[in-house]
């Protein structure tokens with residue numbers, strides 16, 4: 211077939227399998243809007259530079275606008291023989307408007323074209339991701355506000371450590387998402403540099419005006435080195451790294467929710483609409499959404515390693531290897547958006563089982579540190595206090611009795627520094643309220659952090 215745009219130096223048609231093997235139109239067609247937008251800017255610039263006539267420009271712009279419609283409506287005749295989104299659109303343009311279409315590619319290469327398209331695409335994708343991140347953050351902050359006084363055991367090594375405000379726990383998740391958002395925005399800032407005008411690798415001999423295309427396409431500046439900008443895929447690796455970290459966070463949240471919904475914990479209930487049943491066990495209500503979120507992390511981690519491996523050892527400048535960056539990149543965007551959507555909907559709808567959480571926090575000697583701190587306030591050195599409380603806990607484990615349920619004489623058997631007032635520090639509420647400093651779990655501090663978060667979210 212001679213649909214191809216480079217027939218000149220070839221004496222035979224491309225092998226059928228090679229044509230299919232090298233084609234990318236079936237996945238890079240996703241970039242059609244960005245590709246057309248870039249082509250329109252390029253055509254306007256070429257006309258201003260006197261490379262195209264105004265009628266040629268207008269006919270190109272009109273033709274591209276029609277093609278955009280055609281693609282959006284699903285009427286476009288995609289052809290793998292035309293390899294990729296760029297050549298499919300260019301050939302269609304020429305079919306529609308004639309010779310002017312053949313002039314569009316003047317002073318341009320697919321190498322700067324694809325780099326520009328992908329940057330435009332990712333810039334928009336990051337906007338969409340940021341919007342979902344904000345929605346998720348808002349949901350967590352509202353949940354934290356409602357549950358500031360709810361007590362959950364805090365764990366280290368998955369052993370009961372100290373009681374926490376459940377709101378504090380939700381705000382810990384919020385903090386992770388704030389950093390994810392910052393990483394995304396930072397990545398977006400760095401990728402917003404325009405490769406267009408670099409042509410194949412060395413620039414072009416036409417009097418192009420890169421400042422003009424740059425302004426039209428909303429980039430911060432044109433790139434400073436043509437060779438680097440056609441071969442650079444840092445933005446793809448960086449975005450995927452930020453995505454992998456984000457999904458690491460959602461995976462950790464998923465893990466906690468899966469534990470919490472297990473009858474062994476029984477800390478929270480998830481609304482039925484976010485759960486599924488079993489085909490055999492009638493009693494089951496499974497946290498599949500959280501499990502799938504946890505599983506999605508694996509695929510994005512895979513994409514990150516894939517992209518890093520794709521780029522290592524590539525000599526400058528453009529190599530066709532780079533075509534392999536699209537599918538992992540697109541899948542990363544889709545996966546991140548799906549995960550954020552699922553969790554932004556589900557997590558704030560989680561129903562804490564307050565009594566169960568409270569009972570669990572009471573069970574694990576979670577106020578032992580409070581007792582040690584009490585002894586320190588009575589003049590006992592901390593290391594001695596630690597040993598005294600350790601002995602009291604051992605007694606409690608042996609007798610099956612909590613610290614707060616031991617009578618005063620028993621407690622005084624461990625240290626005569628202990629007085630009546632000890633019971634105030636042994637309560638879960640007392641333990642929380644005592645941690646009343648910036649970043650502490652006291653409900654008053656949680657509310658302060660909620661206010662701070664709301665102010666931030668209103669600004670964004």
Ligand code: ARG
Pocket residue numbers: 234238294320321324528530532533534536
């Ligand atoms: N499909 C190619 C890619 O995804 C577009 C650039 C092709 N350039 C080339 N010289 N073959 O990277």
